[in-house]
Amino acid sequence: MAEWVFHVDMDQFIAAVELLRRPELTGLPVVVGGDGDPTKRGVVSTASYEARKYGVGSGVALRTALKRCPHAVFLPVDRDAYEAASELVMAALRSFGVPVEVPGWDEAFIASETDRPEAFAHQIRLRVRLATRLECSVGIGQNKLQAKIATRYGKPGGVFRLTHETWFPILGAEPTQALWGIGTKTARKLAALGIHTVSDLAAADPDKLARAVGPTTGPWLVELACGGWHTRVSASPHVARSRSREITFQADIADWGEVRRELISLVRSLADEITDGRRPVRRVVVKIRFAPFFTHTHGHTLAAPTLARDALEAGALVAFDRFTEPRPVRLLGVQAEFERLRSS
DNA sequence: TCTGGGGTCCTAGGACCC
DNA sequence: TCTGGGGTCCTAGGACCC
Numbered sequence: 526m527a528e529w530v531f532h533v534d535m536d537q538f539i540a541a542v543e544l545l546r547r548p549e550l551t552g553l554p555v556v557v558g559g560d561g562d563p564t565k566r567g568v569v570s571t572a573s574y575e576a577r578k579y580g581v582g583s584g585v586a587l588r589t590a591l592k593r594c595p596h597a598v599f600l601p602v603d604r605d606a607y608e609a610a611s612e613l614v615m616a617a618l619r620s621f622g623v624p625v626e627v628p629g630w631d632e633a634f635i636a637s638e639t640d641r642p643e644a645f646a647h648q649i650r651l652r653v654r655l656a657t658r659l660e661c662s663v664g665i666g667q668n669k670l671q672a673k674i675a676t677r678y679g680k681p682g683g684v685f686r687l688t689h690e691t692w693f694p695i696l697g698a699e700p701t702q703a704l705w706g707i708g709t710k711t712a713r714k715l716a717a718l719g720i721h722t723v724s725d726l727a728a729a730d731p732d733k734l735a736r737a738v739g740p741t742t743g744p745w746l747v748e749l750a751c752g753g754w755h756t757r758v759s760a761s762p763h764v765a766r767s768r769s770r771e772i773t774f775q776a777d778i779a780d781w782g783e784v785r786r787e788l789i790s791l792v793r794s795l796a797d798e799i800t801d802g803r804r805p806v807r808r809v810v811v812k813i814r815f816a817p818f819f820t821h822t823h824g825h826t827l828a829a830p831t832l833a834r835d836a837l838e839a840g841a842l843v844a845f846d847r848f849t850e851p852r853p854v855r856l857l858g859v860q861a862e863f864e865r866l867r868s869s
Numbered sequence: 870t871c872t873g874g875g876g877t878c879c880t881a882g883g884a885c886c887c
Numbered sequence: 888t889c890t891g892g893g894g895t896c897c898t899a900g901g902a903c904c905c
Contacts, residue, residue: 568873589871631905769874769876771875810898823898824898858874
């Protein structure tokens with residue numbers, strides 16, 4: 526039997542969870558984001574397929590979404606509800622007794638040996654639906670990259686297979702941004718080198734790309750374009766590197782004393798979240814986005830790794846005091862980096 | 870398109886050491 | 888006495904993803 530990788534991706538996950546408890550909204554354009562008030566600063570987390578017809582998708586500003594689709598139903602983000610739904614989905618996937626890797630709330634990779642991958646994919650969809658009443662799409666591939674990209678072609682509610690043989694016929698003429706890991710910035714850099722399509726990138730010289738985008742990233746991009754991605758599906762639990770809290774103010778804050786008070790409150794709430802027996806924090810980083818929209822960070826490495834609230838607060842203030850230009854602040858964030866586990 | 874919140878990994882330059 | 892080369896860590900920023 527052959528080894529296949531399956532990528533399970535929930536359809537309009539957040540919107541679908543909301544529709545489960547508000548069935549009367551089914552068929553309407555539903556937009557989930559921020560605190561549900563589309564006149565405030567914030568972006569769309571997920572829009573229902575009905576709303577997407579109006580150009581409202583993930584990442585669009587709520588105010589823009591309101592203009593494009595004024596009759597949409599706007600709902601606040603309810604993290605706890607999505608995490609609970611996600612747990613049910615992942616439990617259903619693990620019930621197959623094969624390795625399940627969970628890179629995000631609404632998606633998972635599964636490795637399994639089978640000669641009938643489509644049949645297994647349909648089994649996955651059935652089991653998820655029975656456990657959660659939610660729909661998903663399943664991509665099938667010979668590695669994680671192929672499976673991940675295949676899902677896109679299966680959406681919504683379908684199954685699609687992508688292999689070494691079909692990779693270039695299906696993706697070769699697509700723009701480089703079709704690949705997972707290439708965004709607008711990298712696509713633009715590649716275009717400047719005359720690389721526009723996946724096929725162009727697959728044929729590019731890795732050394733030349735290394736000089737353009739970095740020693741690791743360059744050769745990796747070529748490998749991506751060839752449809753290779755040689756990492757195994759790993760069922761081992763995710764070990765967090767960091768934990769952060771950030772807040773975008775509804776109006777920019779010009780009073781530096783107020784920014785400082787907001788920081789203290791942020792770092793205290795962050796400390797409360799991470800004191801439950803995790804690894805100690807070795808470094809605290811403060812992030813400030815100034816008006817109109819440029820971001821700076823300053824960090825402070827603690828004298829010794831700790832989970833003590835006072836030490837985290839003091840560390841955050843040391844980092845904060847390295848910001849010397851008091852300009853109006855749009856966003857304030859604080860990040861705790863955990864002590865790294867020593868390998869070997 | 871006036872741009873959230875929570876993450877991850879990579880890059881490049883400087884410090885520091887031998 | 889004006890100066891090599893390699894390794895590694897730290898730091899800030901960039902890019903990307905969901």
